[in-house]
Amino acid sequence: MGDLAWIDAALVSARPQAVAALLRYFRDLDLAEEAFQDACLRALKNWPQNGPPRDAAAWLIMVGRNAAIDVTRTRAKQTALPDEEALSDLSDVEDVAVQRLDEADYRDDVLRLLFICCHPDLPATQQVALALRIVSGLSVQQIARAFLVGESAMEQRITRAKAKVAGAGVPFEAPGPVERAERLGAVLAMVYLVFNQGYSAADPASDRASLCDEAIRLGRLLLRMYPSEPELMGLLALMLLQHSRLAARFDAEGNPIVLDDQDRTLWKRTPIQEGLALLDKAMRTRKPGPYQIQAAIAGLHAVADTPDETDWAEIDALYAALEIHAPSPVVTLNRAVAVSKLRGPEAALAMIEPLAERLDKYFYFHGMRGAMLKELGRAKDAREAFNQAIALANTPAEAAHIRQQLDSLAQKK
Amino acid sequence: MKYAILCYNDEAAVSSWTKEEDDAVMGRLNVVHEKWEKAGKLKPSIRLLPTSAATTLRKKDNEVLDGPYAETKEQLLGFYIIDVDSLEEGLEFARELTAANPGGAYELRPIMIYNEGAR
Numbered sequence: 001m002g003d004l005a006w007i008d009a010a011l012v013s014a015r016p017q018a019v020a021a022l023l024r025y026f027r028d029l030d031l032a033e034e035a036f037q038d039a040c041l042r043a044l045k046n047w048p049q050n051g052p053p054r055d056a057a058a059w060l061i062m063v064g065r066n067a068a069i070d071v072t073r074t075r076a077k078q079t080a081l082p083d084e085e086a087l088s089d090l091s092d093v094e095d096v097a098v099q100r101l102d103e104a105d106y107r108d109d110v111l112r113l114l115f116i117c118c119h120p121d122l123p124a125t126q127q128v129a130l131a132l133r134i135v136s137g138l139s140v141q142q143i144a145r146a147f148l149v150g151e152s153a154m155e156q157r158i159t160r161a162k163a164k165v166a167g168a169g170v171p172f173e174a175p176g177p178v179e180r181a182e183r184l185g186a187v188l189a190m191v192y193l194v195f196n197q198g199y200s201a202a203d204p205a206s207d208r209a210s211l212c213d214e215a216i217r218l219g220r221l222l223l224r225m226y227p228s229e230p231e232l233m234g235l236l237a238l239m240l241l242q243h244s245r246l247a248a249r250f251d252a253e254g255n256p257i258v259l260d261d262q263d264r265t266l267w268k269r270t271p272i273q274e275g276l277a278l279l280d281k282a283m284r285t286r287k288p289g290p291y292q293i294q295a296a297i298a299g300l301h302a303v304a305d306t307p308d309e310t311d312w313a314e315i316d317a318l319y320a321a322l323e324i325h326a327p328s329p330v331v332t333l334n335r336a337v338a339v340s341k342l343r344g345p346e347a348a349l350a351m352i353e354p355l356a357e358r359l360d361k362y363f364y365f366h367g368m369r370g371a372m373l374k375e376l377g378r379a380k381d382a383r384e385a386f387n388q389a390i391a392l393a394n395t396p397a398e399a400a401h402i403r404q405q406l407d408s409l410a411q412k413k
Numbered sequence: 414m415k416y417a418i419l420c421y422n423d424e425a426a427v428s429s430w431t432k433e434e435d436d437a438v439m440g441r442l443n444v445v446h447e448k449w450e451k452a453g454k455l456k457p458s459i460r461l462l463p464t465s466a467a468t469t470l471r472k473k474d475n476e477v478l479d480g481p482y483a484e485t486k487e488q489l490l491g492f493y494i495i496d497v498d499s500l501e502e503g504l505e506f507a508r509e510l511t512a513a514n515p516g517g518a519y520e521l522r523p524i525m526i527y528n529e530g531a532r
Contacts, residue, residue: 005430005434006515006516009426009427009429009430009434010423010426010429012426012429013423013425013426013428013429014425014426052516054486055486056423056426210432213432217428217429220428220463220465221425223465224425224464224465224480227465227478227479227480228479236465270460270462273462274462274463274466277462277466278465278466281466281468281479284477
């Protein structure tokens, strides 16, 4: 790795903290981003000669702040700090700078920066795009590719989202405990949106799929700052456990492979270990929540070497818990899968029939219903359900999967 | 002489490497690993999972804390056990690792096997 790659990694990892702190100083997103860009340019010039500073984020904040103050001169009250030559040559000056940036400030800063992106008026995809741009520092081009839209369309979307956020007036005082918990909850949901955006990609090597790594990186960043939040541990565990299956989830043509048919030797052990360790740690707190429960379900799949070894009874119990913590017809539908394995298709069908109205437009509902009817030998009803599913398929691969089911029905006859 | 080579680096920066960078670094490191393993000098190497997965038991008050014990700018990310003729040879190994993976530091700490433990 050359100098530049190293500096690049340092800048990327320091970005959330640095932009977040600069936002607190300037209370203006554009100004904070500009100041950060400016600091990065100076880092590229300065670091190869003087070596990287001990605390890259602190350096970038100081230098970015100075640069922006020099340019704008709008905040006369703030006195300029020593320039970056002095900062990186004299480590004691750096120490002072670091001390001034209290760890607690960092935490609230980064949380605020992420929270700004979770503005309730912004649709989910825009929240994700904004977070990727502002917090992760992805280029508009990278984000556009991840969303499979044109660059100028994405540019417009981000600009509009920023304008909305700027007008929203997020308070800059340190949040109280209740508010902090609320912010963290919204931020976790947004990070999971980033992950799911990547998870839905059919090509594991695509820009879109790389969003999973970005979400995991954000999860780790948050957990380093809030090391004792069980739901944060749960979310990170959930993402790691799901991501561990990446190499097994698609065939060579990019068609999804269902869990039962995946080659489990392709599941990556390291993220599974990390996910299980986090889950273990979270469960010690005895404060269950939806992310922990979902992670526990993913964990039970992860430890089963073959589909037959899956602990469906425990998965059924976990879904029952999830129905209490985060009730939704989709959760019940998922629970029915476990029930079908435990108590057969009749019990599963009885569980999902009451969902018919609410999940009428949901592909998986009709697919699951068809599969249960097929197992019960009700070919005509099954065919009807599968036909409904095909009409609602989101991708050609989903439709193909149902067509296979229909074909095997025809053969049985 | 047996040494532990303790690998310190900025965890946040390392986990910000792109996949290509990560693969490139691992590829270069593996060349070094292979060479020293063939020479019979490289013993087990341990990769520590991220500090965010760590738990610390503070002995004084029997308190369980989330996260690593030491809050430092650079973190202990893993270690190698080597069996070399001299400190100089250990440093040679560390220098080859450095060429493959710059940034951070390697601490060479002499060790003795205290107990082989269960097999």
